[in-house]
Amino acid sequence: MKTPENVVLHVADVHKNFGGLHALADIDLQVEEGKTHAIIGPNGAGKSTLLNVVIGRLAPTSGAVVFDGQVLTGKKPHEINQLGVSRVFQTPEIFTDLSVLQNVMTPAFAKRDGAFKVNIFRPLDDEKAVREEAEATLEDVGLIDRRAVGAGSLSRGDKRRLELAMCLIQKPRLLLLDEPTAGMSRHDTNTTIELLKKIKSRGMTKVIIEHDMHVVFSLADKISVLAGGRIIAEGLPADVRGNPRVQEAYLGGAH
């Protein structure tokens, strides 16, 4: 399989069957460097399955996922992260027992020290560089005032922003966002969209999985529409919006 040069992530001809069920069929996605690529689709379209295949949690029945020339299939989550892929979960996965600041410092150590290092000689308090970087990142997402509180006590919207900060501090080459506004209030949704717009200009490649079409129209450079395990449309936001097949998939008939 040939991958064009400016493509960072290539989901190449992926099929995934569960028993007799075709969860994904003929999926071919090319995510270009520095672009925000949204994958949308109604519930049950196979979005989560696709994401799990991309991050190596599920093995595809056939096909492969290639990131930056490396096959991701079969790699462990930490290996994939060390290659430069960070992930935001649908339900924020944070360290609820640590402080907000420590939550953001931890990924910075993974970036600096690698997957494992018994780092007991220098106290945490003396890690000034990491600390400053973490504080700057918190400033970015608007959580700097809450740096000392336990992360478990944050609101859902703040937890999402914290998780985003934890990904951002690693300066990943590819950021995967799984329904970043799922279950959020209108207000939280809007602040999250604003935040994502703000970091858009940083040249980081992003893949956003989203159920809500409206969230991604203002963010995405390119949209792929997934329905029934297949990509039924792909293109610029404006093109996709007008596509009758997409409207049909969303307004019923997909199931």
Add this chain to the structure above:
Amino acid sequence: MDIFRLPRKDVITLALFSIVVLTMPIWLAPLGAAYPGLMQQFAIFAIFAVGFNILFGLTGYLSFGHAAFLGVGSYTAVWSFKLLTMDAIPALIFAIIMSGVFALAIGFVSLRRSGIYFSILTLAFAQMSYNLAYSVLTPITNGETALQLTSQDPRIIDMMFRDRLAGLPSPSLLGTSLGGYGGFYLCAAILLVVFFIAQKIFTSPFGMQLRAIKSNQTRMSYTGFNTRPYTLAAFVISGMYAGLAGGLLAVTDPLAGAERMQWTASGEVVLMTILGGVGTLLGPVIGAWLIKYMENIFSAFNARILADLFSWLPDGVQDGVVLVSSKFVGEGWKLTEGLVFVLVVVFLPGGIMEGTRRIKSLFGARRANRSASKEQLSTTAAE
């Protein structure tokens, strides 16, 4: 030097802790516990509990098999006495190494699973060690009679320097005998060193990463950490602490029996840790001291002491009270221990450290109310 650096707060803790430990013979005297044998136990079990807490407190992995490492440490130390020399230093070094090797092997296998499965795996390994120590490994462990020194032991290194004396030799440190207070100060000094190491771990990025594993292992792997070697490192470190404690038990009393490896012994260190406060530095030490102190006091009680104690009660009532309370002391100490265990888990899962924190914040809240306009204290969460 980074190696010796600690945050200010921890330096003060360490200084105060050193004073408390080294002055034990003074402040324990009014409590009737200032004799070396008991104080050695205080130091040794504090080491055991501090080490256990590095695993359980930081990573959340509940091991029910740590007594096995204690036992391995004891056996190794006694063998070092028998084969090489009566000096404590090689005995302790070998004890740490051997228990580390055991912990590496057992941890490597057990840590492939988490939660209850991990607990059962460690329990299974501990029971295997215990059963083997009692049966086929009798040539090494001397089975039920326990491994002891004999006057025929080779003691190769000692024999190079002096002739065999009549009677059994006793452990020494660089030629100084370790009887009485000598033994206690050796244990106390080692306790301070390993407490410092625990502080280093707790305040380091490594410690934070272990806590992060306890908090959310999924996030940890998606953050780029390989969690297995982290938990294994914590397991081996805590196993070595246990081995050191076992070695010290042998130094203070050169005898090693398999009952030291029984799962009730593993349960006791769990109790010490949660009684004091899981995940805190001082908690396990306090827990170990309290348990050992109560064990010593309670098991010495008998019906006569109780009768004296309750002599102010009317006769009939006194007999009843003595009868009931006698079930909880002396031989019945374990019953009290079990009750304490249940009560702590039910009412104070954070242990004594959590209790004192609550009391403090109760007073703190009152003060804060008085000066509500003043700036809010920034409490560092999770520290």
Add this chain to the structure above:
Amino acid sequence: MDAILAQLLNGLDKGAAYALIALGLTLVFGTLGVVNFAHGALFMLGAFCAVAFRQFITTETVTIDETQLSPWGTPLEVRTPMAEQWFGDWAPFLIDYSVPISIVLAIPFMLLVGIAMERGLIKHFYKRSHAEQILVTFGLAIVLQELVKTFFGPNPWPQPIPSDFRGAADVGAWFGMQAGAVTYPLWRLVYLLFAGVILGAVFAFLRFTTFGMVVRAGMADRETVGLLGINIDRRFTIMFGIAAVVAGLAGVMYTPLLPPNYNLGMDFLVLSFVVVVVGGMGSLPGAVAAGFLLGILQSFASMTQIKALIPGIDQIIIYFVAVVILLVRPRGLLGRRGVMEG
């Protein structure tokens, strides 16, 4: 062939005890989601029901009969067992059959203990972590065993087999072998049948009654059943009581095979956990199958030929199997995926 059959039979009664304890352990875990480290102590309590009952009926009252003289010329002391005063002619039978009869005492007692335990303590731990559940039940196990120790002391209490069941059954003859080739103590056979009846009863109860159906549904999906407006908690309390009774009865009937002391529960608990793990957490048939399997395996491992081959194997075989199963097949033989992981 004879030797294999003999070992098979030897393993069965131990396996039956494992199966009974593991069944309760799994039941409690499946219904309440609680890891009960005090379950072995319930087995031990049951065993001591038999001890207590026997102690009670054989307690003697001493009266001095002035009219008769003993061989030493002092007034004769007449010792009458408590049972004789109360039950008259039935007394010898009662004393002979004290073990099976104490079941009558054990059932209500164990039910009470079980329900009290669940309502008084375990109930408060449903929402807390597994580690805390393990800790509190572990503490409870210590309390129970030490309580028994204060009343019964540290030494084992041998219990007699009823005289009618003392001999051995010539099992070999049943299978057409020559007489006396394979014999099997009668009481072990009784235990085996007894275990079969209890297991059958529990399974039938779960399968054929509405109560059992709801409980099974609750084991599969507690939330949905709760949403149906069924008070699942009360049923679960009763299940805890039943699990306690099963463990208790297993203990009562085991006393003639192994004199109980206060420690008994701990030994059996560790083994039963291993059984549960091997069978698969939350699987009732798995627990029973694994119980018998491990009992038989243990019995084979204690054959002298095998011990000569691998010294010490009898001491560790069960734990070894547990470790291998956990690593190779963490769900156990029949367990569901993902139960209790993480």
